[in-house]
Amino acid sequence: MSGRDGDTAARRGGGRRAALGGIRDPFAPWAAPGAEPLVRFESVVKRYGAQTAVDGVSLDIYPGEFFALLGPSGCGKTTLMRLLAGFETPDEGRVLLSGEDLAGRPPHKRPVNMMFQSYALFPHLSVADNIAFGLKQEGMGKAERDVRVEEMLALVKLEDFARRKPAQLSGGQKQRVALARALAKRPSMLLLDEPLAALDKKLREETQFELMRIQQALGTTFLMVTHDQEEAMVLADRIGVMQAGRIVQVGRPMEVYEAPASRYVADFLGDVNLFEAQVASVEAPHARLTAEEAPGGFRVVDEDCPAPGATVWLAVRPEKLRLSLDAPAGNPENTLAGTVWDIAYTGDWTNFIIALPNGRHIRAAQANANRRVARPIGCDDTVWVCFDPDAGVVLTQ
Amino acid sequence: MKALGKAGSKRIGWPPLAVAAPFLWLAVFFAFPFLLVLKLSFSHPALAMPPYAPKMDWSHGLQGIGDFLKALSGVNYRRLTQDDLYFASYLSSLRFAAIGTAISLLIGYPIAYAMARCGPQARRLLLMAVILPFWTSFLIRVYAWIGILKPEGLLNAGLHALGLPGIDILNTDGAVYVGLVYAYLPFMMLPLYAALERLDPTLLEAAADLGASPTKAFWSVTVPLSLPGVAAGCLLCFIPMVGEFVIPDLLGGPDTLMIGKTIWTEFFSDRDWPSASAVAIILLVTLVVPILLYQRQQARALEAQR
Numbered sequence: 001m002s003g004r005d006g007d008t009a010a011r012r013g014g015g016r017r018a019a020l021g022g023i024r025d026p027f028a029p030w031a032a033p034g035a036e037p038l039v040r041f042e043s044v045v046k047r048y049g050a051q052t053a054v055d056g057v058s059l060d061i062y063p064g065e066f067f068a069l070l071g072p073s074g075c076g077k078t079t080l081m082r083l084l085a086g087f088e089t090p091d092e093g094r095v096l097l098s099g100e101d102l103a104g105r106p107p108h109k110r111p112v113n114m115m116f117q118s119y120a121l122f123p124h125l126s127v128a129d130n131i132a133f134g135l136k137q138e139g140m141g142k143a144e145r146d147v148r149v150e151e152m153l154a155l156v157k158l159e160d161f162a163r164r165k166p167a168q169l170s171g172g173q174k175q176r177v178a179l180a181r182a183l184a185k186r187p188s189m190l191l192l193d194e195p196l197a198a199l200d201k202k203l204r205e206e207t208q209f210e211l212m213r214i215q216q217a218l219g220t221t222f223l224m225v226t227h228d229q230e231e232a233m234v235l236a237d238r239i240g241v242m243q244a245g246r247i248v249q250v251g252r253p254m255e256v257y258e259a260p261a262s263r264y265v266a267d268f269l270g271d272v273n274l275f276e277a278q279v280a281s282v283e284a285p286h287a288r289l290t291a292e293e294a295p296g297g298f299r300v301v302d303e304d305c306p307a308p309g310a311t312v313w314l315a316v317r318p319e320k321l322r323l324s325l326d327a328p329a330g331n332p333e334n335t336l337a338g339t340v341w342d343i344a345y346t347g348d349w350t351n352f353i354i355a356l357p358n359g360r361h362i363r364a365a366q367a368n369a370n371r372r373v374a375r376p377i378g379c380d381d382t383v384w385v386c387f388d389p390d391a392g393v394v395l396t397q
Numbered sequence: 398m399k400a401l402g403k404a405g406s407k408r409i410g411w412p413p414l415a416v417a418a419p420f421l422w423l424a425v426f427f428a429f430p431f432l433l434v435l436k437l438s439f440s441h442p443a444l445a446m447p448p449y450a451p452k453m454d455w456s457h458g459l460q461g462i463g464d465f466l467k468a469l470s471g472v473n474y475r476r477l478t479q480d481d482l483y484f485a486s487y488l489s490s491l492r493f494a495a496i497g498t499a500i501s502l503l504i505g506y507p508i509a510y511a512m513a514r515c516g517p518q519a520r521r522l523l524l525m526a527v528i529l530p531f532w533t534s535f536l537i538r539v540y541a542w543i544g545i546l547k548p549e550g551l552l553n554a555g556l557h558a559l560g561l562p563g564i565d566i567l568n569t570d571g572a573v574y575v576g577l578v579y580a581y582l583p584f585m586m587l588p589l590y591a592a593l594e595r596l597d598p599t600l601l602e603a604a605a606d607l608g609a610s611p612t613k614a615f616w617s618v619t620v621p622l623s624l625p626g627v628a629a630g631c632l633l634c635f636i637p638m639v640g641e642f643v644i645p646d647l648l649g650g651p652d653t654l655m656i657g658k659t660i661w662t663e664f665f666s667d668r669d670w671p672s673a674s675a676v677a678i679i680l681l682v683t684l685v686v687p688i689l690l691y692q693r694q695q696a697r698a699l700e701a702q703r
Contacts, residue, residue, distance in 0.1 A: 134607030
């Protein structure tokens with residue numbers, strides 16, 4: 001079920017990419033003809049008693065990808081990762097690595113390594129011994145091991161900390177040791193469980209770029225679990241959005257943000273204003289919608305719009321709304337009247353909350369592009385909100 | 398800056414009552430009796446009540462103290478080195494304690510490990526089961542072992558019922574080991590359990606993830622991280638086992654040689670209080686070494702946690 005959703009979502013996203021005007025990024029192993037996935041989840045189900053943690057997930061992850069599983073806590077994303085690491089066994093379906101079924105293979109015999117959310121560094125071992133732990137299990141000789149440990153320490157820039165114990169490291173240093181330890185065996189795939197959750201904001205941003213640098217330097221396939229949409233957008237080549245044990249959309253960060261498959265996805269990734277509307281007419285690539293809140297109706301660019309008469313939702317992101325104090329002439333499309341209910345200045349952006357005549361609140365955001373420009377819009381002002389035809393996206397679910 | 402220092406020194410000047418209380422306790426119940434025994438160990442036996450001399454004569458003031466000190470001698474300690482019995486007793490006690498501790502560790506570790514792996518409900522129940530025997534008098538529990546181990550006791554009845562030949566174990570060193578391990582096993586298990594229960598299960602997952610089989614993970618992660626518990630358990634068993642008197646007396650045979658028994662004999666059979674005191678002082682000194690080791694290890698464990 002969700003697998004099919006994922007496929008259609010990916011197709012929809014793929015079909016729209018030209019219209020979205022994405023960043024030029026030739027890296028798309030999932031789109032290459034005849035590409036073999038590194039990891040394949042086949043209709044995987046995992047239950048805990050009466051609860052279904054993973055509910056029929058089918059997903060392919062390709063070599064060299066940085067894939068992020070994104071969802072709120074309890075959506076099954078960590079369980080999915082633990083199924084791959086071997087800490088859980090699926091109740092139904094299969095997990096394949098390079099085409100081989102992993103069923104019955106214990107964690108210590110799987111060529112994937114995991115970076116734990118709590119880092120799980122061995123407190124009785126030094127940094128170097130922590131990194132060497134997996135190599136020792138492999139039976140690698142001491143000389144070779146030392147070289148590899150040096151290499152890993154250099155990769156995470158901790159050369160001077162080899163002899164320290166984990167208790168003597170800061171949170172960011174521990175995170176890097178955990179990363180080096182998980183990468184030391186050169187796994188075919190690295191699993192990252194909320195890798196940055198324990199770091200403060202500034203460090204998190206630095207570490208994001210560090211993770212990307214390391215992933216690109218090694219070419220290892222990364223699978224990350226996170227509840228932080230910004231983290232997923234910055235790091236991942238593709239994002240799989242999860243909801244209640246299912247994958248509801250898979251796509252590039254821009255696809256899931258600009259062309260969400262559902263109201264759930266639109267709302268989970270960033271802020272969104274949703275308007276319930278009826279399809280009035282479809283003249284590809286444009287569609288006209290009628291809605292209670294917009295006297296002039298909506299006109300949007302959407303190639304997959306359902307037939308006239310259907311009830312849909314129009315999703316428009318706050319940063320795509322424009323505000324004006326001047327009343328427009330006539331009764332134009334994509335325009336709503338309202339009063340400013342609250343203003344939040346956050347430095348880079350100013351967020352407006354606008355009360356519509358029917359009492360609903362919508363959000364608009366404006367970049368603060370200049371320092372000293374007058375900001376004429378104040379609280380309780382009557383404003384007109386409008387947006388471009390390709391700013392909104394029509395959602396059917 | 399100066400004012401701050403003054404305020405700081407004022408705060409730590411005199412220890413508050415809470416800190417004084419344990420020191421007072423130690424002074425009254427440890428230091429004072431210890432000094433009495435120490436003094437006694439330098440006296441010599443006498444036909445008197447109490448049976449030793451010299452006695453301090455306070456009526457002669459400083460002169461009396463001087464005479465008293467002059468009359469003390471190290472003759473008891475010299476005697477200890479001349480009679481092989483004492484040395485053999487110490488050695489035998491240390492052997493009993495060492496082997497008893499080792500057996501307790503071998504039995505206690507798997508039990509503590511299993512307890513730490515149980516669900517919280519079962520854990521509480523098992524912990525209770527470990528502590529429960531303490532509700533019965535120690536002496537009665539050791540007596541109960543006589544009933545089990547005696548030739549016509551429960552053990553042999555059970556062996557006969559299985560068609561096996563009986564064993565005559567009561568009043569042998571074997572029975573002493575049974576008693577020692579039985580009595581001190583909880584002191585081994587509780588610190589082991591505490592150490593194993595604290596062990597983060599994700600560490601074992603991490604070890605498995607890095608390619609360690611469950612056996613390897615046990616030896617390279619579980620065991621090293623439970624070593625503080627092992628050390629605490631061993632010392633908590635070893636130290637009281639060395640000085641144990643009741644178990645060798647009730648379960649051991651005539652040849653069972655333990656220092657606790659020797660001290661008892663010196664005190665009550667031979668009425669040689671000074672010699673017995675000297676033996677006790679040497680025992681204390683022997684035990685101070687492992688106690689100091691234990692404290693150093695505890696301090697290090699505390700530091701490692703920080």
